[in-house]
Amino acid sequence: MRTIALPFISLLLAFALIGCSQEENRSYDDGIYRGDFFDKGKMEVNVQFTLQSNVVRNISFRYLAYKDVDYLESDAEKSLIVRQQHQELAEYLKGKDVRQSLDALYGPDAIIKTEADGLTGATIRSGKVLSALRDGLNRGVYRR
Numbered sequence: 352m353r354t355i356a357l358p359f360i361s362l363l364l365a366f367a368l369i370g371c372s373q374e375e376n377r378s379y380d381d382g383i384y385r386g387d388f389f390d391k392g393k394m395e396v397n398v399q400f401t402l403q404s405n406v407v408r409n410i411s412f413r414y415l416a417y418k419d420v421d422y423l424e425s426d427a428e429k430s431l432i433v434r435q436q437h438q439e440l441a442e443y444l445k446g447k448d449v450r451q452s453l454d455a456l457y458g459p460d461a462i463i464k465t466e467a468d469g470l471t472g473a474t475i476r477s478g479k480v481l482s483a484l485r486d487g488l489n490r491g492v493y494r495r
Contacts, residue, residue, distance in 0.1 A: 375450050379405055379488060382495040385413070386487025388479040396483040398441075399493075405448050410441040417476065435465045440480055449488070456481040 381403050388396040397414035400407055415422040415437055422433045436459075443462045444452055455462060459477035487493075 377450060379449065380492050380495075382492035384487035384490070385493045386483040386485065386490065388483040388486065390479075396479045398480065398483045398487065400444075400449075400484065400487065402449060405450055407444045407447055407449055407452070410444055412437060412441070432465060436463045437480065439463050439465060440477055444484075449484075453481060453484060456484075 379402050383399060383401050385397065385399045387394055387398075393416075394414055395416055397412065398410065399413050400410040402408065412423060415434065417433075420427075420430060422430045422437070424430075440456060440459060440462060443455070456477050463477075
């Protein structure tokens with residue numbers, strides 16, 4: 352059993368490493384991209400970003416919501432905090448190579464400076480932004 356498992360595990364590790372290096376070596380076409388994140392059939396994040404030579408030049412949220420609260424439209428204190436935290440994620444990506452900077456969104460505490468005092472949990476939901484960005488990259492250029 353052990354003799355079968357070791358080669359299998361080695362093969363899986365090799366495929367994982369190849370997949371990681373391919374993402375960093377991949378080049379994306381210049382243009383405007385759009386991506387979404389849906390949960391239970393409801394859109395929660397819609398992001399638009401511009402890439403030029405794989406570098407994020409512009410990024411904006413077209414839709415940002417959770418539990419029927421539209422954070423881009425609401426003026427409630429909680430919504431303003433969530434909006435600011437997501438804007439900090441977007442600002443972090445500007446000027447950076449998209450192939451190397453997205454993984455930083457897995458640890459948003461190093462990026463987000465706006466204090467939430469445990470109010471929103473917005474830093475936990477940065478994965479939704481990451482998913483929307485990856486969705487946009489997977490879909491390809493929306494407009495040149």
